[in-house]
Amino acid sequence: MKTLVIGASLNEERYSNKAIKMLREYEHQVVAYGLKEGVVVDVNILKEWKNYTDIDTITLYLNPARQEELYEDIVKLNPRRVIFNPGTENEEFMKLLSTHHIKSEEACTLVLLRTNQY
Numbered sequence: 001m002k003t004l005v006i007g008a009s010l011n012e013e014r015y016s017n018k019a020i021k022m023l024r025e026y027e028h029q030v031v032a033y034g035l036k037e038g039v040v041v042d043v044n045i046l047k048e049w050k051n052y053t054d055i056d057t058i059t060l061y062l063n064p065a066r067q068e069e070l071y072e073d074i075v076k077l078n079p080r081r082v083i084f085n086p087g088t089e090n091e092e093f094m095k096l097l098s099t100h101h102i103k104s105e106e107a108c109t110l111v112l113l114r115t116n117q118y
Contacts (some may be wrong), residue, residue, distance in 0.1 A: 001028060002054050003054075004079070006070065007061030007088075008032035008045045012087050015085065017060035019109045026113050049073055057118075059083040059109045064090040075100050 002025055009016045020040045025101045026115060031052055032045040039045070049070075058079045060067065067090055074082065075096065081103040084103075094104045112118040 002052075003028050003030050003059060004058045004077070005030060005032040005043075005053055005059050005061065006034075006049040006074075007044065007066075008034035008040070009061070010034075010036055010040065010045065014061070015108075015110065018087045019059060019085075022032070022113050023114055026118070028118075039112070053075055055079045057081050059085060060088045061085055062088060064088065064093070067093055070097060070112055073102075074098060078102065083112070085109055115117040 005016055006021055007016050008020060011017055017040055018029045019030060020030055020043050024041045032043050035047060037047050039044055055077045056079060058074060070091060079102060082097055082108045083091045085108055089106050097104045
């Protein structure tokens with residue numbers, strides 16, 4: 001089960017950074033996309049979109065305005081689900097995902113992991 005973190009950050013104060021660390025702590029496979037390249041734990045953050053394969057879950061850390069340019073790319077990946085973390089809620093995108101039979105949920109990745117609901 002592979003997770004794509006979108007909006008990944010090298011800044012340790014950012015929740016996307018904490019999510020990468022916790023996903024790895026829970027032994028999930030992780031790939032990451034962000035504004036700056038770098039490494040968090042053992043995960044490379046790429047700043048160029050890649051045609052990722054075998055993505056089960058996408059966890060978003062981008063505000064709705066920044067998500068719009070990725071709608072098509074995300075849909076093409078056909079993940080099982082997309083998690084909208086606090087501050088990323090986007091009803092328009094959730095409806096689009098639904099039309100492509102992609103599950104979406106407004107939740108916190110950190111909480112889902114800690115409560116064994118991931």
